[in-house]
Amino acid sequence: MDNKHVYDAIVxxxxxxxxxxxxxxxEKGLKxxxxxxxxxxxxxxxxxxMKAPWELPYGDEPTRHDIERHPIHTRPSFYGITQSTKHWFVDDIDNPYEETRPFDWxxxxxxxxxxxxxxxxxxxLSPMDLEANGKEGVGVDWPIRYDDIAPWYDYVEHFIGVSGSIEHMPQLPDGDFLPPMELTCVEKDFRDKIAGxxxxxxxIIGRTANLSAPLKHDKSPQRAPCQYRNLCMRGCPFGAYFSSNSSTLPAAEKTGNMTMVTNAIVYELIYDNDKGKATGVRVLDAETGHQTEYFAKVIFMCASTFGSTHILLNSTSSRFPNGFGNDSGELGHNIMDHLFGSGARAMVDGYDDRYYSGRRPNGFYIPRYRNVGSDKSSFLRGYGYQGGASRQDWTRLVNTPLIGGDLKRAAQTPGPWSISMMGFGEMLPSHRNKVTLDRNRKDKYGLPVLNFDAAHEENELAIGKAIVDDALEMMSAAGYRDVRSFKVQANVGAGIHEMGTARMGRDPKTSVLNGWNQMHACKNVYVTDGSFMASSGCQNPSLTYMAMTARAASHAVEELKRGNI
Structure with a gap:
């Protein structure tokens, strides 16, 4: 064991x-x-x-070569790959995966x-989200309840900065918010008509990790309030939205206790049979192929749901022949993602004298209302909507036969109002929805690839139909014009909220992790990305990942002090 490769913790x-x-x-003192x-x-x-539209090649559209190299990222359900964002996305040719059933990763x-x-x-997540599995006999019961995580939601929201409004809704608990962003006049009109x-x-206005005002603390001087550019996918030099780069990693670096190694592909955990614990990780250098072993007292797996699952499945030994910590046989199973891609849109007459300021990087939100209180639907759980209303811009004139001054005047005049919203529905955990390791096919690094086998089942299909029906009903009732539904071809994974493959639970026979994100079978390994989720709710899950990570880190440090790990 090389002492220069020994640390207190590995993330x-x-x-x-x-x-x-x-x-x-x-911050708690661990190297x-x-x-x-x-x-x-x-x-x-x-x-x-900071590039202007005319500074981006190809009109900011993907080229034929881009599409050939990114066949997954250019499927109809995807929203991101352009000349201004493609550098953030993995090349699907060098980093392939198998699909027994289609999956958008x-x-x-x-x-x-x-x-x-x-x-x-x-x-x-709400109390009802954390209680539903146990009450309905679906999957496994969460080993925690809302009160266990509520203080950590407070802690995380305060540090990262979340703008939003206080609403007193039991299915969507309020938090420690910065001032809410403003709804447009048509969104307010829709709000009032829905309520009536x-x-x-x-x-309500969306709750977003964009700073609508200065942070309530002075621990992130590199961050400034949102400039309303709505170019977040490119990265924000103002630090106006939360990212690891603008927020948590600078805080870690400031302590002097962090060592970061990049281009470091962790492909295996090291397990010591005599000690009954993990002692480190094996790493492949992405540029040179050089292999290195690093050692620590505690390991946090945060490589993303399928990134962590890949490493755990690949980490086999006499103790864990079916994957690290996989005594239950549940590792890789119970894939969940939110239903995505269906909703409705309409045109809105009136308000021609009204506009809005800037380009708000946020939309409205209609929280779940199905199976809440006395409402009982034919399916389990529910869905929420995310959407927005705005005025059409100059792109509406692309096929208009205007030239010269007439075209300029038309382009300077805002177009009519339109409104659109899309549902995000809950997906139930199912052992049938899984990812496995295919050792017969390798990526460019010589590592086995994942094979996905997941699809929406009967309950999700029923939710999907209700999402469209309710959206059409609400827009029609509001009196809007040309109301029509839409449905994007979206496989499981398209919601980009994958979770559940190393779920937490009370019983080691049916779950991988306990209520502290600790492996039942190896107490010094914590998994705190989306893998741990026992159910999905219908809310965007990243805030829960952050809160549970902070909670798990606090637990790990205390357990180290007690000599328990």
Missing amino acids: VGTGVSGGWAAKELT TLVLDRGPMVKHGDYPTA FRGYHVGGRSLMWGRQSYR KFGGRKL
Whole structure:
């Protein structure tokens, strides 16, 4: 064991979970090695962030070569790959995977991971979300309840900055918010009409990790309020939205306790049979192929749901012949993602004298109302909507036969109002939905690839139909014109909220982790990315990953002090 490769803690991954693990462990005094399989991206190293539209080649559209290299990222369900964003996304040719059933897996291999590319919607799970599995006999019961995580939601929201409104809704707990962003006049109109015609349904501004005002603390001087550019996918040099790069990693670096190694592909955990614990990780250098072993007392797996699962499945030994910590046989199973891609849109007459300021990087939100209180539907759980209303811009004139002054005047005049919203529905955990390791096919690094076998089942299909029916009903009841539904071809994974493959639970026979994100079978390994989720709710899950990571890090430090791990 090379002493220069020995640390108190190792964190694998630098996305929303890895960044929080790095911050919490280093601030609590642990010498922490942080490993990322991609290149370094320092806050501000966002090459297209300040480019004007005319400075981007090909009209900011993907080229034929881009499409050939990114067949997954250019499927109809995807929203991101352009000339201004393609550098954040994995090349699907060098990083392939198998699909027994189609699966949309979107990846970014660089420091910060998808914290640079996420949609920033930040919602808490509610008491009913954490109780539903147990009450309904679905999957396994969560080993925690809302009160266990509520203080950590407070802690995380305060540090990262989440803007939102206080609503007193039991299915969507309030938090420690910065001032809410403002709804447009048409969104307010829709809000009022929904409230008047549909009891129990409420339209609110989205809760987003974009700073609507200065932070309530002075621990992130590199961050400034949102500039309303709505170019978040490029990276924000103002630090106006939360990312690991702008927030948690600088905090960890400031402690002097963090060592970061990039282009470091963790492919295996090292297990010591005599000690009954993990002692370190094996790493492949992405550029040179050199292999290195690093050692630590505690390991945090934060490589993303499928990144961590890949490493765990690949880490076999006499103790764990079917994958690290996989005594239950549940590792890789119970894939969940939110239903995505269906909703409705309409045109709105009136308000021609009204506009809005800037380009708000946020939309409205209609929280779940199905199976809440006395409402009982034919399916389990529910869904929420995310959407927005705005005026059409100059792109509406592309096929208009105007030239010269007439075209200029038309382009300077805002177009009519339109409104659109899309549902995000809960997916139930099912052992049938799984990912396995295919050792017969290798990626460019010689590592086996994942094979996905997941699909929406009967309950999800029923939710999908209700999402469209309710959206059409609400827009029609509001009196809007040309109301029509839409449905994007979206496989499981398209919601980019994958979770559940190393679920937590009370019983080691049916789950991989306990209520502290600790492996039942190996107490010094914690998994705090989306893998741990026992159910999905219908809310965007990243805030929960962060809160649970901070909670797990606190537990790990206390257990180290007690000599329990």
